[in-house]
Amino acid sequence: MATYLNxxxxxxxxxxxxxxxxxRLYLCKHCFELRCQDCVLxxxxxxxxxxxxxxxxxxxxxxxxxxxxxxxxxPSCGHTLSTRATSATLPSPxxxxxxxxxxxxxxxxxxxxxxxxxxGIPDQRAPSVPWRNLAQGAELRQxxxxxxxxxxxxxxxxxxxxxxxxxxxxxxVRKKSFFSPGxxxxxxxxxxxxxxxxxxxxxxxxxxxxxxxxxxxxxxxPDDLDEAYWLPxxxxxxxxxxxxxxxxxxxxRLADPEIQPERSSQLAPISKPVxxxxxxxxxxxxxxxxxxxxxxxxxxxxINLCALYNVPEMRLYSVxxxxxxxxxxxxxxxxxxxxxxxxxxxxxxxxxDSRLALPDREFSLGPCGDAALDLDDPLAAAxxxxxxxxxxxxxxxxxxxxxxxxxxxxxxCARQLAASEGxxxxxxxxxxxxxxxxxxxxxxxxxxxxxxxxxxxxxASSGASAKA
Amino acid sequence: KISEMSxxxxxxxxxxxxxxECELRGDITIGQRTVIHPxxxxxxxxxxIIIGDGNLIEEVAVIHNRPDESNPNEKVxxxxxxxxxxxxxxxxxxxxxxxxxxxxRSFVSRDTVVSNGCTxxxxxxxxxxxxxxxxxxxxGAASHRKVVSEKPPAQTLQLDFLAKILPNxxxxxxxxxSSAAAAAAKQHRPS
Numbered sequence: 252m253a254t255y256l257n258x259x260x261x262x263x264x265x266x267x268x269x270x271x272x273x274x275r276l277y278l279c280k281h282c283f284e285l286r287c288q289d290c291v292l293x294x295x296x297x298x299x300x301x302x303x304x305x306x307x308x309x310x311x312x313x314x315x316x317x318x319x320x321x322x323x324x325x326p327s328c329g330h331t332l333s334t335r336a337t338s339a340t341l342p343s344p345x346x347x348x349x350x351x352x353x354x355x356x357x358x359x360x361x362x363x364x365x366x367x368x369x370x371g372i373p374d375q376r377a378p379s380v381p382w383r384n385l386a387q388g389a390e391l392r393q394x395x396x397x398x399x400x401x402x403x404x405x406x407x408x409x410x411x412x413x414x415x416x417x418x419x420x421x422x423x424v425r426k427k428s429f430f431s432p433g434x435x436x437x438x439x440x441x442x443x444x445x446x447x448x449x450x451x452x453x454x455x456x457x458x459x460x461x462x463x464x465x466x467x468x469x470x471x472x473p474d475d476l477d478e479a480y481w482l483p484x485x486x487x488x489x490x491x492x493x494x495x496x497x498x499x500x501x502x503x504r505l506a507d508p509e510i511q512p513e514r515s516s517q518l519a520p521i522s523k524p525v526x527x528x529x530x531x532x533x534x535x536x537x538x539x540x541x542x543x544x545x546x547x548x549x550x551x552x553x554i555n556l557c558a559l560y561n562v563p564e565m566r567l568y569s570v571x572x573x574x575x576x577x578x579x580x581x582x583x584x585x586x587x588x589x590x591x592x593x594x595x596x597x598x599x600x601x602x603x604d605s606r607l608a609l610p611d612r613e614f615s616l617g618p619c620g621d622a623a624l625d626l627d628d629p630l631a632a633a634x635x636x637x638x639x640x641x642x643x644x645x646x647x648x649x650x651x652x653x654x655x656x657x658x659x660x661x662x663x664c665a666r667q668l669a670a671s672e673g674x675x676x677x678x679x680x681x682x683x684x685x686x687x688x689x690x691x692x693x694x695x696x697x698x699x700x701x702x703x704x705x706x707x708x709x710x711a712s713s714g715a716s717a718k719a
Numbered sequence: 720k721i722s723e724m725s726x727x728x729x730x731x732x733x734x735x736x737x738x739x740e741c742e743l744r745g746d747i748t749i750g751q752r753t754v755i756h757p758x759x760x761x762x763x764x765x766x767x768i769i770i771g772d773g774n775l776i777e778e779v780a781v782i783h784n785r786p787d788e789s790n791p792n793e794k795v796x797x798x799x800x801x802x803x804x805x806x807x808x809x810x811x812x813x814x815x816x817x818x819x820x821x822x823x824r825s826f827v828s829r830d831t832v833v834s835n836g837c838t839x840x841x842x843x844x845x846x847x848x849x850x851x852x853x854x855x856x857x858x859g860a861a862s863h864r865k866v867v868s869e870k871p872p873a874q875t876l877q878l879d880f881l882a883k884i885l886p887n888x889x890x891x892x893x894x895x896x897s898s899a900a901a902a903a904a905k906q907h908r909p910s
Contacts, residue, residue, distance in 0.1 A: 327865065328858065328859065328863075362840070362858055362859075363840075363856060363858045363859070363863070363865065364838055364856045364858070364867050364871070365865075365867065366867070366868075366869075368868060368869070369867060369868050496864070496865055496866045515865075
């Protein structure tokens, strides 16, 4: 994925000890932990066609074989086919003797210019028509499906028969002499024995009368291969050898396993496969972390617990030259902290392996950009000063903006950093958990102090090489 | 260069719509109903360029009769009719037929001969020494080839529309032959 930011510089550590950029993580607000793609269980919500955005439930998709009924892919290059109309003079449907100009439709790929005419499908009078069934060989394929259903029925009946036979064997494994009604009918068991016997011999069960013919060899021996199979040798100069373009490529052939077209005239439009909308669930607590709207045209979410919207983001803003503080292997970094919430949040950064000298107190971040515009005080809206009472010190804070804070930090042993994993930091922040309204109280906001572990890896070409 | 400018002679057939803002250098003949957008560049460096009827040459398209070191003889570049040179396309082919479409940012080299009805896809480049078959389509990042059954449709509606709209917004060069002296005088006039 291409981004403006270098996503590898600052990673957050997920609860499964894997480091990922913050945009790839979710915050479970019930476990209060970061979750990555692997800690999360995806579930399919519904299927939708990427072209017409028509969505269907999973049951419906199963019936339609996970394909859209209206959209088709080009068999030649895989892009979506679009319907084009031309006018042609055809006998009018009312009066067959008169020739009237009518609109006829065909499918065209805008990328490689394949049309249904190339596939041998005649132009149709209506724009939405089952194009795939009109391709050559469609009748053969439908014939197969009828045959398959009769065969499955027959085998199902055979399976029932075999099951009954097994039952009969179970019942019939007993010494019959004791229970034959001829010898003893003292206890009135004759009728019971008769009933069991009749059950064991299911004479009412007629075998299926489906004709499954024996395999036969064909009468006539196979013909020699059609001359067209033997292509003339390809001359070295011509990239488009004569006849080569009448063959389908391997990718084209494998894309359509039903037809497996060998010639390009056999290529038929492929029904467009559907994609699925999925919702994500935390594996530990089973709550939903991400639940999109059912309608694929609406990019909103019912539940969206992306870490980007809940956890303050730290970025490496700039790398300055060392100021000779602790020897020349030092450089000054500016770290940018962004508040995702619409209320001021307190954050505190701490370095875990003492390589980075950070200001050791809690800073207050103003509300993020959109919410800041609603504030009355224009200075507070611009975020130029600290929302808390403590003023910022210029050796700690480089700058402030709406919801943003630039912290100054000094990095020691910068040259060794390139070889190591990175600097481990701990970010502790306030998380505003909106608890659902209970019967007694209204909607309450619970403020929790959460921590996240970060891994900072400044890019190799920074300060260290500047000193060298 | 003064020598080049003095050689500029453009013959514009009646009905052709050639915007003044396009760059025309060298000996160029433009056929009827051809539309040339502003910022198109037609450079007849190594020889004259003859453009047929009903062509559509869009912005930033370059038609360049480039001098060839291996073959310094003057060669006439002939472009047929009803071709479309989309935005940013570059054509250095010496012979182009009819009903071709050079999509955006495509490139055809001097050695290639473009026949009729070909479609050179966006960003594709065709550089081999060959004659492209009729109705050939070049597409995809790897410049795949295939031959389709029919040529791309003629864009007569588009040409008519442009012929009506462009004069409302741009200065149009007048039809007829513009001689070298008049062209040189125009270049020196402060614009």
